[in-house]
Amino acid sequence: MTRWFVVALFLVVFPLTSHAFDQHHTQWTDQLQKYVVWVRDGMASEVDYMAWQKDRGALTRYLQQVSAVPEREYQRWSRNEQLAFLINAYNAFTVELVLQNYPVDSIKEIGSWFSSPWKRRFFMLFGEECSLDDIEHRMIRGRYGFDEPRIHFALVCASVGCPALLDEAYIAIDLDRQLDEAVSRFLSDRQRNRFNVTTGRLEVSSLFDWYSRDFIGFRGGETLKDFFRPYAQRLSGDLVGQKQIGQGRVLLEFLPYDWNLNDHR
Template structure:
């Protein structure tokens, strides 16, 4: 599988862009992060993420839409009693990153690309970009950083086990923008959640876990950010890792409780209203037959193909009885076989194609209905 080295993001400016002023190196408190408030007079500058877009198409695999059926516990690998690979009942939902196939040069290119995105903020005034352009920048930077750090630490069972300088990955301030140190959580909560009021932004941020919103197979940009966020919302909400019925009570992902201070002040009613916005027929029925909203669904296992552990036994992957690939771990072959069986069921049910939401206007500033506020 070929991978091209990442290059610096090309800037497609419509006017001459003056270098943004350098900021003194500092630890980021809330006061420092106030500098990232979007400007009220945006310009037309754009950032090109074509290289990251190409990478996502090469290393991210979709497990397809949820059937709202928990996957059964898989059999142990042949010749051993040890259980390798994924055992989660959510393992056939969301997307997976092919961390076990990445060589050191590719992993190093993630770090280079993350630093290039950081440096972009020294060339372009991020705060003066359009709101959608800024949102795409923050989502891409967050997700690049997460992929980079998980790739560096792999094999690892759960991304939240990763530490940088003794600090958990999500809290570690290893990202620098305009001289200000940021953690992935800072980007989500202190920049995006603070300045964008539509909770659909939750679904842009990948956490490296099976239980998180999916990593999209496209880079975000100003033109597709609304479409990709709606896609991510529908995928997550209409899945078991997003919402379930437990004895007549609605269970939802614990990520909603995390986002509650920003988007769901009246938690139960606000979350239920939000889910209704993107719910399909099955989820509508679930909402109608349940009460409340308990944020208890979680799955911390890594969203990769191999379960975060190198398996010593291998097999050839086949499709329709024909060998179609090189030798891969048995547990991965079993997961991909489950995925193929699921897709056959989707076809049998006539659920092919992509669901498109039309005539949806995302909240925005006056005169810019396509902007996400």
């Protein structure tokens, strides 16, 4: 058996590119552009779940590719490739969970008294049965995670109160820009974050209450209020309010969270 025959046989059995994962997540972007609809001047998005449920083949194929990635391959990727992969996986499996149970008025209807929808193990990742909580709290936010609070504006919960689902995948080469834009977009949405001129309080999403520890220390800030300082003009059109926010001299109030499905009907 010649050396070249052995090499050729190896390439047939173990092709070099057979497991190469598309780091641009093209299939996911194609689906998002078909079924995500921007609303409120681009500050929020809705999803056409009804249409998507009738055409789930491409989403299924993308999720199969995600589930097929071996952990050893994932570990060889750059930090941004890993984080983009996990964000996209979380969002795509969230959509899949809704489609499996649609129609529903809220993702919380999918859970039960004993298990929330985020704890339901309904997909495979790195060779194990996983839940959405496994991705968010163990892989992204866990002890050996990414220390990246901006993920709270990228991970979506299929609800009106959550940040917008982008009409494109997160990709490593653009990840920092995409995360910054996600923060700015969410904080510019007056329905979920705003300065109340009458009360002098900064009214913000409950996300900042639930995950307050994640935001403290980001880019040198020492308190939760410091996180909002660079976004004063996004949060308020009032000059006095902008000054108070920019100086960190503002009282915070957490707004009720809207768990209604972000359904485009």
